[in-house]
Amino acid sequence: MNANLKNCPQCGRLFSPGSRNICNRCLEKEEEEYMTVRRYVRDHPGASIFEASEETGVEEEKIMQFIRDGRLVTRGxxxxxxxxxxxxxxxxxxxxxxxxxxxxxxxxxxxRQPKPQPEPDRKPPSVGKRSERMHVRD
Incomplete structure (x- = not known):
């Protein structure tokens, strides 16, 4: 028996959970409901959630979930x-x-917190090396 199976919270069917917590059939049904509401809102801008629910048959709570998920935006x-x-x-x-x-x-x-840098090893300046002496650029 597969230990990863669980019951769909919407229909009760056994399914293997993926990115969503519902079975594929319920996911397809939800997508159809979303597209129905989306078309209604597109054709009736400014419609209320109640109106969209009444006209499409999609529950108000489901429409609210679409809004919470960022799939629909309410204005006004x-x-x-x-x-x-x-x-x-x-x-x-x-x-x-x-x-x-x-x-x-x-x-x-x-x-972005800077990581503490270890103290650099301090060497005394070397004296006498030609490459480290000051000079004027020609």
């Missing part, structure tokens, strides 16, 4: 999504631009 629906970092209203994704920038700066700042 303040408060539909909230930033998981600060709670500010956002149009898509999980975090607002300020929280994303703050997290990126923290990550990049930590990566």
């Amino acid at each position: 629906f303040k408060g539909v999504l909230q930033c998981e970092g600060c709670g500010k209203p956002i149009n898509n994704g999980r975090f607002c631009d300020d929280c994303i920038n703050e997290r990126n700066n923290a990550i990049y700042g930590a990566a």
Whole structure:
């Protein structure tokens, strides 16, 4: 028996998990629902999530997930999504631009921390070598 098999949380079928946590059939169904909602939103700009759900038959929560995943963007629906970092209203994704920038700066700042350099061996200046003496360029 394959230890990597698990039940799909949507339909209960056994599947081998990959990049997504649902089986291929449910993934295909989800993609069809996304394309249906996408076409509706394209043809009806400014439609609400409720309207899109009513007209396409796709559950509101599924549409919200498309927005959280960044696959759809809301415009004019303040408060539909909230930033998981600060709670500010956002149009898509999980975090607002300020929280994303703050997290990126923290990550990049930590990566850019200079590593302590070992003390260079100090040699006394050699005296008498012609190549190390000062001179005037001709």
